[in-house]
Amino acid sequence: MIPLKLASWNVNSLRVRLDHLFLWLDSNRPDLVLLQETKVTDAAFPLEAVTARGYHAVFRGQKTYNGVAILGTAPLTAIDLALPEVLAREQRLCACLSADILVIDVYVPNGSEVGSEKYHYKLEWLHAFGTLVQSLLATYPRIIIAGDFNIAPEDRDVYDAETWHEAILCSTPERHALQRLFELGFADTFRLHHREDERFSWWDYRAAAFIRNRGLRIDLILASEPLISACRAADIDTVPRGWERPSDHAPVLAEFNT
DNA sequence: ATGGTCGTGGTACGA
Numbered sequence: 001m002i003p004l005k006l007a008s009w010n011v012n013s014l015r016v017r018l019d020h021l022f023l024w025l026d027s028n029r030p031d032l033v034l035l036q037e038t039k040v041t042d043a044a045f046p047l048e049a050v051t052a053r054g055y056h057a058v059f060r061g062q063k064t065y066n067g068v069a070i071l072g073t074a075p076l077t078a079i080d081l082a083l084p085e086v087l088a089r090e091q092r093l094c095a096c097l098s099a100d101i102l103v104i105d106v107y108v109p110n111g112s113e114v115g116s117e118k119y120h121y122k123l124e125w126l127h128a129f130g131t132l133v134q135s136l137l138a139t140y141p142r143i144i145i146a147g148d149f150n151i152a153p154e155d156r157d158v159y160d161a162e163t164w165h166e167a168i169l170c171s172t173p174e175r176h177a178l179q180r181l182f183e184l185g186f187a188d189t190f191r192l193h194h195r196e197d198e199r200f201s202w203w204d205y206r207a208a209a210f211i212r213n214r215g216l217r218i219d220l221i222l223a224s225e226p227l228i229s230a231c232r233a234a235d236i237d238t239v240p241r242g243w244e245r246p247s248d249h250a251p252v253l254a255e256f257n258t
Numbered sequence: 259a260t261g262g263t264c265g266t267g268g269t270a271c272g273a
Binding site: 012013016037039063064065110112118150204205206207208209245247248 | 261262263264265266267271272273
């Protein structure tokens with residue numbers, strides 16, 4: 001039985017948040033940390049600094065927007081996902097193997113506003129992603145998908161459900177796209193261990209949203225059915241959101257006995 | 259910077 005401590009964090013620029021990341025890694029020491037919105041090209045990825053802190057890395061970045069990376073304490077086996085065009089357009093996915101577990105780092109499109117062009121792109125993206133995951137399950141029964149889903153699964157994951165009713169990040173079509181993953185057998189690891197509301201992973205920079213705990217829980221760690229019973233803890237660490245010049249997201253965690 | 263803040267790149271745009 002091998003313990004696996006996995007974290008996911010939308011850092012909103014890896015280069016700006018490198019000190020926060022390392023500070024957090026020093027006190028939490030996850031085996032794997034999945035990063036989103038690295039906003040750095042592969043050529044400019046701070047591999048030397050990451051390596052110096054004892055982490056191996058796989059990363060897929062682009063200029064200005066998006067970008068994902070997985071850091072691990074053990075050497076990582078990158079898995080090159082065969083992506084349809086809609087998923088390959090931007091750098092929103094990367095994957096690696098940890099023992100026999102396929103670990104997928106995901107940064108789902110934000111969608112901007114319900115009904116907008118970006119919203120339809122988000123739904124199209126999510127549909128393609130669901131199909132990809134469904135096909136991967138045939139080869140990899142044990143899958144962890146973690147990242148910024150840009151979807152709050154339920155109203156209890158939203159600070160003011162009335163304000164956010166059918167708004168972006170909360171609309172029924174977005175939640176249905178997430179539901180498809182649950183129907184494939186995935187579980188939201190946070191909800192395996194927590195029933196309470198008012199637990200969030202993202203707070204807008206504006207209007208002192210964090211101090212007032214006006215947030216949403218949109219950063220998720222999903223475990224495929226064979227891994228559900230192996231998940232022994234899950235949580236959100238809001239501490240780094242209170243640091244000076246923070247990411248707008250908090251790191252989320254899940255621990256497994258694999 | 260169409261309220262509010264932040265990252266990016268050097269321009270408004272995306273979140």
